[in-house]
Amino acid sequence: MTDQPDGILDGHGVAAARLDDWRLLFAALHARFRTGGFAQGVAFVDRIAEQAEKADHHPDIDLRYGFVHVRLSSHDAGGVTERDVSLARIISELADGLDLTPETGRLQVPELALDTADVEAVKPFWRAVLGYVDSEQDDELVDPDGRLPTMWFQETEPHETPRQRFHLDVRVPPEFAQQRIAAALEAGGTMVSEDRAPRFWVLADPEGNKACVTTWLGRTPPPE
The missing domain is CATH 3.30.1360.20 (Transcriptional coactivator/pterin dehydratase)
Structure with missing residues (x-):
């Protein structure tokens, strides 16, 4: 191993x-x-x-x-x-x-992701309003009871407030990623980007709201 x-x-x-x-x-x-x-x-x-x-x-x-x-x-x-x-x-x-x-095929773990140009400014608010705590491993907020989705912060350059600040990440087993993507496309979604596949694919609903289907692949090098 x-x-x-x-x-x-x-x-x-x-x-x-x-x-x-x-x-x-x-x-x-x-x-x-x-x-x-x-x-x-x-x-x-x-x-x-x-x-x-x-x-x-x-x-x-x-x-x-x-x-x-x-x-x-x-x-x-x-x-x-x-x-x-x-x-x-x-x-x-x-x-x-x-x-x-x-x-x-029914296994999945959703995450909440917030675009922000100042993580330290907004993180305390979300920690308080959700009743979350800081993750011990990552710069994320987690439910102390382990029931609700992790919230992480995607750093961006300062910019005018966009129409969408949040997006949903859905982690699935790698062999079911294409099945989930196909279902989303069949339901009216579009493929925004496959550039980082198989780490993640960026999809959008008919109004342009984005979600990512993610897997563990491509995040660590394979064994030699």
């Missing part, structure tokens, strides 16, 4: 681990499993909890009627480590034992 400094795995390292049910989205592994109903989801979560206690490593879990979403990250390291890979394998085995279906 390819390790970044401090033992953090990048996208290439995670891909080399061959975790079929899991995808790296930003600094965490994500998996979603379709269940037969709420009771089966509870049973699955109970089994995950038992293994998490044994490993002393605890995932974030979203239990819904029809699915369970699991997020794994080593908070002390600030990203995905071998601990997460090991627990991901165990969780996949638990899901397989319950005949649960992985839904990798």
Whole structure:
């Protein structure tokens, strides 16, 4: 596997681990499993909890009627480590034992991005109004409970106020990026730029409001 400094795995390292049910989205592994109903989801979560206690490593879990979403990250390291890979394998085995279906195509993580010529001037306002805190790893604001989208600031030159200051970033697994883009174009969107693909594609709705579909590809060099 390819390790970044401090033992953090990048996208290439995670891909080399061959975790079929899991995808790296930003600094965490994500998996979603379709269940037969709420009771089966509870049973699955109970089994995950038992293994998490044994490993002393605890995932974030979203239990819904029809699915369970699991997020794994080593908070002390600030990203995905071998601990997460090991627990991901165990969780996949638990899901397989319950005949649960992985839904990798449903995985995504949205982000809010604000264009600004003065990050330090506007950041305190958004920290206060959203009840967010500073990220320990990046110059971003994050929900302390880990439920709501991260907000980051895209630096620009001073300019007159444009019609759009915010845009939405949607991180998806690389193999589903074209499917998501095609759906957006079919829904009336246009392709603004592919210059930075596969890192991200810039799309616009019929009124010109922009959104980016992003992946982990192209952000770190592949292993030699």
